[in-house]
Amino acid sequence: MQRTGGERMRTRLPLPTPPTGLTVGSFDTYEQAQRAVDHLSDNKFPVENVTIVGNGLRMVERVTGRLNQGRAAATGAAGGAWWGLFVGVLLSLFASPETNEIVVILLTLISGAVFGAIFAIIGYALTGGRRDFTSTSSVVATSYDVLCKHTHAEEAQAQLARLSLQG
Structure with missing residues (x-):
């Protein structure tokens, strides 16, 4: 039997059930x-x-510290730097032989850190001080x-x- 258009063959996963015993x-x-x-x-x-x-x-949220503009910028810069490093390594893999891979990686790392910090500061400013703390959440x-x-x-x-x- 041939399938058409929107029909797909799907593997059905079992539905979650409460444990027995x-x-x-x-x-x-x-x-x-x-x-x-x-x-x-x-x-x-x-x-x-x-x-x-x-x-x-229960959902437990543990407060880990205060959040201010500087901490938001630092956290954003760190995350952006990791993304920049990742992009830089990918770009350097496909760069021409005369390209200095170290320069490419450093430039993307720095660019990622700058953009990460800028977007984190914007995000922090948009909260208007309603959430000026950091936390981790878990279900226990x-x-x-x-x-x-x-x-x-x-x-x-x-x-x-x-x-x-x-x-």
């Missing part, structure tokens, strides 16, 4: 849940039957469950009970 352990931190799964793995448990699930997801869970397929849950619980006795 029995809870064999609950932990306050991700590291504790990882330690539990690592213990199972060390004891030759088939860990492909295990899932770590984060519960009570308040607790973690280790789930296991029903066929292996009893064995997993027994091994994790031994782990808790070890301290």
Whole structure:
């Protein structure tokens, strides 16, 4: 059968589904849940039957510092310099033999830094002081469950009970 126009053959990816299985352990931190799964793995448990699930997801934004015009310019210049370096290296690869590659790279690096700083200052000015701090964001869970397929849950619980006795 021939396909036409807008029709395309697509590989269908499975839709995300909630994890299944029995809870064999609950932990306050991700590291504790990882330690539990690592213990199972060390004891030759088939860990492909295990899932770590984060519960009570929260978006956490950690403020890392003040943002002012100078810091915005410096950050923009640094990002622009990296782009300039990338473009300069690409251009120097395809330059004629009589071209000095170092000069090309330096000029594009400096140009990238200047344009990066200018655009960062413009972007900072457009915020009008509404956001004059820098931050990083991440999604964290308040607790973690280790789930296991029903066929292996009893064995997993027994091994994790031994782990808790070890301290």
